[in-house]
Amino acid sequence: MIPIKRITSAMLIITATLCGCSQHDEFVEDIDNNPNNLNEVPIVFQLEPNYSSSTRSVDDSFDPRMGKPEEQQVNNVRIYLFDAPTGLFVKSVFFTKLTDLATDGFGNRIFETESVLVPQGTYNIFVTANTTRVINKKKQAEFLADIDSLTYVRGQIEDISGGILMTNRAIENANTVIQNNTNTSTTTPTENVVHITLERVLARLDIAKAYDSFQLTNENSQLYATVTLDGHYLVNLPKYYYTYRHTSVLTSLDVPAWNLNNNFGTVNDVNGYVIDPYFFNKTIDATTFNNSDKYYVNFFGDYNKEAVPWSMFLPASGGVPQFKTVYCLENCALAPAQKMGYTTGVIFRAILQPAMNSVYQLKNGVLSPLNDPAQYPEVLYYCNYKFYNSAEALAAGIGVTSLTGADLSAYQAKKFEKTDDGYRCYYTYWIRHLDNFKPSEMGVMEFAIVRNNWYQMLISNITGLGYSDLPINTDTPVEGETYLKVVINVKPWVFRDINVVL
Numbered sequence: 206m207i208p209i210k211r212i213t214s215a216m217l218i219i220t221a222t223l224c225g226c227s228q229h230d231e232f233v234e235d236i237d238n239n240p241n242n243l244n245e246v247p248i249v250f251q252l253e254p255n256y257s258s259s260t261r262s263v264d265d266s267f268d269p270r271m272g273k274p275e276e277q278q279v280n281n282v283r284i285y286l287f288d289a290p291t292g293l294f295v296k297s298v299f300f301t302k303l304t305d306l307a308t309d310g311f312g313n314r315i316f317e318t319e320s321v322l323v324p325q326g327t328y329n330i331f332v333t334a335n336t337t338r339v340i341n342k343k344k345q346a347e348f349l350a351d352i353d354s355l356t357y358v359r360g361q362i363e364d365i366s367g368g369i370l371m372t373n374r375a376i377e378n379a380n381t382v383i384q385n386n387t388n389t390s391t392t393t394p395t396e397n398v399v400h401i402t403l404e405r406v407l408a409r410l411d412i413a414k415a416y417d418s419f420q421l422t423n424e425n426s427q428l429y430a431t432v433t434l435d436g437h438y439l440v441n442l443p444k445y446y447y448t449y450r451h452t453s454v455l456t457s458l459d460v461p462a463w464n465l466n467n468n469f470g471t472v473n474d475v476n477g478y479v480i481d482p483y484f485f486n487k488t489i490d491a492t493t494f495n496n497s498d499k500y501y502v503n504f505f506g507d508y509n510k511e512a513v514p515w516s517m518f519l520p521a522s523g524g525v526p527q528f529k530t531v532y533c534l535e536n537c538a539l540a541p542a543q544k545m546g547y548t549t550g551v552i553f554r555a556i557l558q559p560a561m562n563s564v565y566q567l568k569n570g571v572l573s574p575l576n577d578p579a580q581y582p583e584v585l586y587y588c589n590y591k592f593y594n595s596a597e598a599l600a601a602g603i604g605v606t607s608l609t610g611a612d613l614s615a616y617q618a619k620k621f622e623k624t625d626d627g628y629r630c631y632y633t634y635w636i637r638h639l640d641n642f643k644p645s646e647m648g649v650m651e652f653a654i655v656r657n658n659w660y661q662m663l664i665s666n667i668t669g670l671g672y673s674d675l676p677i678n679t680d681t682p683v684e685g686e687t688y689l690k691v692v693i694n695v696k697p698w699v700f701r702d703i704n705v706v707l
Contacts, residue, residue, distance in 0.1 A: 245322040246385040247396040270659060270700040272409070273530075279403075280368045282334045285348065289327040289380045292345040292466075296323060299339070320396065323383055330378035331449065332401055335368030349465050352448045353482070360442030360502025362407060362532040369532070371403040375449045376470030404657035406446055408533055409698060410636070411661040412437055412551065413526035414518050419667035423590040429563045430592075432630065432667050436515030436554040440505040441547060443481060443534045450656060451480040458539050460485050472650070479537045479655050487538040491546040491680040505545055506679045508552070510631070515554060526663055537653040543635075546679025548652045550635040551662070555671060556627040559585065559592045567598035585628055587670060588618035621673045632671040634705055635683035636660055647684050659698035668706050 271277065286295045298321050329345060338355060342348040383397050418433040453463050454473045463480070472479060483500050496504040519527035536549045564585070566575040575581070575594055585592050586599040593599040600608045603616055613620065621628040638655055641648030654660070 244325045244385060246325055246383065247320050247322060270698045272659065272698050275365055276369060276405070276409070276698070278368045279334050279371070281337065282332060283336070283339065285331040285333075285340070286323060287329045287331070287345040287348070289329050292329075294343050294345070294348070295326070295328065297339065325384050326382075328378075328381050328383060329375065330373070330381055330399065330401070331375055332373040332378070332403065333448070334371035334403055336370055346466050349449070353446075353465075355448065356445045357407075357534060358444045360444050360533065361439060363530075365407075365532060369405045369407050370448075371405050372449050373401045373403055374470060377402060379469070404450070405698075406448065406534070406656050408535060408654045408656055409530060409659040410439075410533060410654075411528035411530050411659070412518075412664075413521075413528040413662070414664040415521065415526055415666070417520060421667065421669065427590075428560045429590045430560055430670065431558045432670070433556045433558070434518060434553055434664060434667075435556060435626075436513075436517055438503065438508075438513050438515055438552045438554070439531065439533070439549070440501075440503045440508065440552060441536065441549045442502040443483065443536045443549075444500060444502060445482045446534045446656070447480070447482060453478055453480050455539060458485065458487075458489060458542065476649055478539065478650060479535060479653065481535050481537050484537060484539075487542040487544075487547045489539070489541045491542070491544040494544075494546045494679045496546075501547075505550065506677055508675060508677055510554075510629070510675065513552075513554075528661065528663075533654060535654050535656045537650065537655065540647045540649050540651065543647055543652040543683055544679060545633075545635070545681045545683055548635045548683045549654045550633055550683065552675065553632040553634065553664070553671070555630050555632065555667075557621060557630045557670060558627060563590070564592040564594060565598055565602060566594045567601050570601075572598060572601055581623070583623045585621045585623075586613075586618060587621065588616055619670060619673050621670075630671040630673060631675050632667075633675070634662070636662075637703065638701070644684065647682060652683050655699075657699060659700045660703060661700065662703045662705060664705050666706050 281299065281301045283297060283299045285297045287293065288295055331348070333352075336355070340348050340352050342351055378399065378401055381399055383399070414434050418431050420428055421430045421432060422428050447465075449469055451465070451468045452470055452472050453461055453468050454476050455461060455478050456476050468480065471477075478484070486500070488494070495506055516529065519529060521527060533549065536547070538544075538547050559581075561576055562574045564575045564581065565572045580594075582594045585594065586596060587593070588599060588603060591602060593602055596608050599618060600606065603618070605612070608616075608618075612618070621630060635652050636654055637651060638653040638658070639648060639650050641651055
């Protein structure tokens with residue numbers, strides 16, 4: 206067998222060359238009919254960052270970020286080796302004592318393990334980090350079918366003190382050849398080096414606001430309202446994930462010639478998708494989708510504004526936004542199925558305060574300003590930068606005799622109900638992974654959450670009034686008008702900076 210020596214942690218932006226003592230072979234089985242079983246040679250497993258030259262930002266970025274120390278930690282690593290031609294299990298090696306050696310030119314940490322002997326052969330190599338779970342299966346297909354039974358189930362993960370589960374991109378370590386590289390001048394075998402890239406199975410989402418309040422002005426730069434954001438709520442958070450990332454090329458929702466054992470790796474530039482465990486359940490017609498199997502936590506279709514556990518924004522400190530961090534699982538869909546019922550998003554809650562001289566009343570058939578906030582009604586109507594204290598006043602402002610509920614939409618009018626805090630309004634933002642810069646055309650992987658990506662969302666501006674009540678329609682496409690201006694960063698961590706305009 207071949208000694209495994211080093212491991213370097215990666216795409217998390219750690220290069221971990223894991224060192225020290227190891228626990229070996231909880232389950233060991235020799236490969237049938239392998240004439241090289243007894244020919245053992247030394248191996249070095251090196252885990253290191255993978256800076257792809259690919260221009261497809263769904264996968265990689267040249268703007269990597271280190272993140273928090275607890276996001277980088279590698280507490281243990283387990284390596285599974287399967288014979289590539291037969292798919293039979295050969296060996297697993299578990300490392301727990303890791304020695305931090307150095308950092309590379311990118312600031313990535315490097316660790317190292319002791320050497321381990323492995324039989325010569327051609328292997329498919331699967332790696333897990335930060336989990337003590339061991340999968341005892343004799344075949345690769347059985348291993349892959351079993352390992353995905355481990356999940357986070359809560360949808361939103363805030364405690365990562367024990368380390369984030371990390372895995373390698375299996376396609377990059379498929380058909381790895383291990384052979385005896387004996388130096389001609391000595392009988393001592395030369396250590397083989399196997400490079401392994403680790404990536405976190407979680408995505409990171411940071412949310413902050415640039416200011417506590419935002420002033421809304423008309424086309425003449427006149428103030429007509431102030432909006433204060435006071436909370437947010439994440440919706441459509443998946444509970445399950447594939448341990449090893451899966452991808453496919455798709456042009457329809459028909460399940461392709463795809464299986465759990467083969468479709469690993471990078472995302473094709475043309476019609477390439479990351480596949481999550483629920484991908485093929487996300488039908489293009491989502492009118493009847495009600496999350497009956499409870500795949501999503503905080504399902505958008507169940508949203509109730511009176512019962513939402515809002516998490517409050519932190520105030521800016523010295524002009525520096527204070528980001529709230531949460532972790533979640535990847536969530537992807539075919540482009541036509543990127544709907545409000547499936548896509549991970551954020552609901553923002555706000556208090557709206559009309560500006561002086563922007564609220565009108567109808568008195569004796571004449572519209573005039575109502576400047577005493579104590580006289581503002583329970584329901585305010587809004588249209589074209591002006592507020593009205595009644596439907597009759599709104600009709601007069603628009604220039605019609607009367608208005609029905611349907612007319613409100615036709616005239617792009619809104620009504621806002623008063624609460625104990627003031628007039629409520631809401632904004633939605635659906636997490637964008639790639640921007641095709643075509644507002645009327647849904648792009649491939651445009652709205653998605655992908656593992657090992659860091660989505661940083663800063664609400665930098667608000668340019669209009671949000672919803673008075675949220676349109677809970679699961680079939681509504683998420684591509685459309687938004688009044689949020691968001692700066693988004695996605696970075697190995699792949700960092701994505703999102704600039705949101707509300």
